[in-house]
Amino acid sequence: MLALEDEPIFRESVPLIQMATELAIGQSKSVSDSFLGEGLRPAEVLWSPATPQLLQRNMVSFANECHKFASKDGTLTVESFNNINIDRYRDSLVIVSVGQSMFDFTYEAYGADIAAVLGRNLTGSKTTDFPELIGNYFTALYYAISVRKEVCLSIHEPPHGVFASRWYRLSIPLFGAGGEIEKIATLVLAENSLRPGMDIIPAPAILIDSDSRIIYSNKSAVVHFGRSKSTGGDLSDYIGFKLEYGSFSNSRSFVEKRKLCLSSEEQLICGHSMVRVNPVIFRSQNLKILLFEGAQTRGIWPIKT
Numbered sequence: 645m646l647a648l649e650d651e652p653i654f655r656e657s658v659p660l661i662q663m664a665t666e667l668a669i670g671q672s673k674s675v676s677d678s679f680l681g682e683g684l685r686p687a688e689v690l691w692s693p694a695t696p697q698l699l700q701r702n703m704v705s706f707a708n709e710c711h712k713f714a715s716k717d718g719t720l721t722v723e724s725f726n727n728i729n730i731d732r733y734r735d736s737l738v739i740v741s742v743g744q745s746m747f748d749f750t751y752e753a754y755g756a757d758i759a760a761v762l763g764r765n766l767t768g769s770k771t772t773d774f775p776e777l778i779g780n781y782f783t784a785l786y787y788a789i790s791v792r793k794e795v796c797l798s799i800h801e802p803p804h805g806v807f808a809s810r811w812y813r814l815s816i817p818l819f820g821a822g823g824e825i826e827k828i829a830t831l832v833l834a835e836n837s838l839r840p841g842m843d844i845i846p847a848p849a850i851l852i853d854s855d856s857r858i859i860y861s862n863k864s865a866v867v868h869f870g871r872s873k874s875t876g877g878d879l880s881d882y883i884g885f886k887l888e889y890g891s892f893s894n895s896r897s898f899v900e901k902r903k904l905c906l907s908s909e910e911q912l913i914c915g916h917s918m919v920r921v922n923p924v925i926f927r928s929q930n931l932k933i934l935l936f937e938g939a940q941t942r943g944i945w946p947i948k949t
Contacts, residue, residue: 659776663784664747668791675781679800682777685810687800689785693814697797703814706733706831707795710816719793722818722826738830740771742790749786749828758832761808763876778803789815790825804929807851807860807875808834838926848936851924852879859931868936879934 662674667689676686690697698704713724730737735757740749749771759765766773771782781800789796796815802808812833820826839860842849848865852858856879866874869883880886920935 657780660780660784663780664787667784667788670792675784678777678780682803684801684803687781687798690797691792691794693795693797698814700812700833702733702736702833703812703831707814707816710829719819720816722820725816725818725827725829733831736832738832740786740828740830742786742825742827747783747787749783752827755832758834760874761834761836762806763873775803785815786828789817789828793817793819793825801927804927805853805857805859807839807926808836809927810835838924842933845935850879850882850934850936851926852932852934854930856880858882859926865936 659674659678666672666674670691672689679686695704698707709728710720713728714720735755737753737755738751738758739753741752742749751766751769754765754767771786772779774782785798798813799810801810812835813830815828815830817825818827818829842851842860842862845862846864848862848868850858850861850865858875858877858879861874871882918937920937922933922935924931924933
């Protein structure tokens with residue numbers, strides 16, 4: 645096996661080498677410093693976590709399922725993992741394959757719930773395809789898991805723009821017949837205090853940043869605007885027209901002046917949209933929730949009286 649500093653993908657990245665080296669021996673100072681340098685809380689890494697340290701119910705359940713199929717020494721083979729019924733966890737599960745050099749990690753599976761929060765599905769991508777901080781962190785963490793051959797619980801705050809307060813990740817190394825780690829299965833759960841509240845709102849609601857980029861749109865908005873995902877993209881492209889919300893007070897409702905029409909063979913219906921703008925602070929960011937009140941038919945919002 646090549647020395648860490650000789651690996652092609654690591655050769656030019658001193659921070660990545662430091663992270664990988666420290667995590668492999670159970671330290672995380674360089675990881676903490678890197679997150680703090682981006683204005684984020686330090687990541688937490690726990691090796692061979694006990695059940696009380698798994699704060700998420702689904703995480704405890706997943707750990708128990710893996711334990712049932714593990715061998716007497718606690719290791720879990722790829723073959724045994726494939727016998728687990730993972731339907732309950734599939735949308736929150738990431739599986740990476742370990743490359744020949746043990747420093748090359750490719751996403752074989754990327755859960756739909758994770759992709760929805762992130763705004764894209766990374767199946768087929770490598771951990772190094774992430775931006776520098778997260779790419780370094782994930783690559784170093786998977787490297788350390790491969791070296792230590794231990795279960796790992798990691799908690800980190802994502803970069804701004806990701807609609808989650810923290811990610812909880814439970815990584816299980818999966819061994820091949822020869823005793824080497826072939827894959828790593830990770831249950832990934834997002835902590836978010838704002839999303840559940842938005843999803844119970846019956847009207848379409850869209851969270852945007854100061855550049856009118858969509859951070860999150862609730863389930864009603866996804867259905868109403870006929871979109872396939874809830875994050876990412878420009879507001880105007882998402883809703884199909886330009887909404888000049890910037891000239892209005894943050895705390896008041898306003899009526900969009902542009903008429904919206906829906907035509908069919910039998911009728912032509914026109915209406916106006918009423919949109920309420922609510923300022924919110926999420927992870928120290930000043931954001932806005934646009935609430936499309938009275939939305940009933942795509943493109944038509946009757947004015948409330």
